[in-house]
Amino acid sequence: MYLIVLIGLCRRSLAELMFLSAPFAMLQGKRVLALEFETYEVMALKEMKKIAEQAFEKWPLQKILIDHRTGRLHVGEIAVIIAVAAAHRDAAFQACRYIIDTLKQTVPIWKKETFEDGEVWVAAHA
Template structure:
């Protein structure tokens, strides 16, 4: 079950949640707040979501991953609110009987999350300006 949270993401909790004796492989992806983008300096990011649709879309992505690969357990979580440098904004953990499926599913899930899930980030640049990020 995907989650949105206003609180710091506990990466160890994600790993613990997907570990199972059915799995021979566990992968963890973390997205973190990066300081520099094309030489511009970030101080913080603010994340906002259309929460019910974000959860529904994350649910659909998890279901798609399960159709494509043989997986054991999945955890998807996205942080909302004000995040400072280095904090974890998103976490995807996948366990599977074999590593190929775990890696492929993890890559698919974070790529699709970034492409489809209705969440937006606003840059707080070091010059004091703010700017919504959109592709």
């Protein structure tokens, strides 16, 4: 399943930036087999929309897309996509960093890391 928030107008953008995040092959010196994401969907979507709105208040942006997958993902599959369009690249870079950092701090998404020797749940905002 995908949690997707898209906000903005279609205008000509000179800077379009996309951030992609996929599970690491190794974590804490262990081989990762898969990650599993769970969420409280209504609250997560509300918080993601709030993050996008805050980014629009901070920078002169034209469009934002935030996509976070849920369910089981294997190494190399995309877990998070953040796309930002702006007239200037500096605003797009700053907004993109703000969005991923804030998403990791505030959106209620829990992650289970599965290794060859077991698995562990990582609390939201860890």
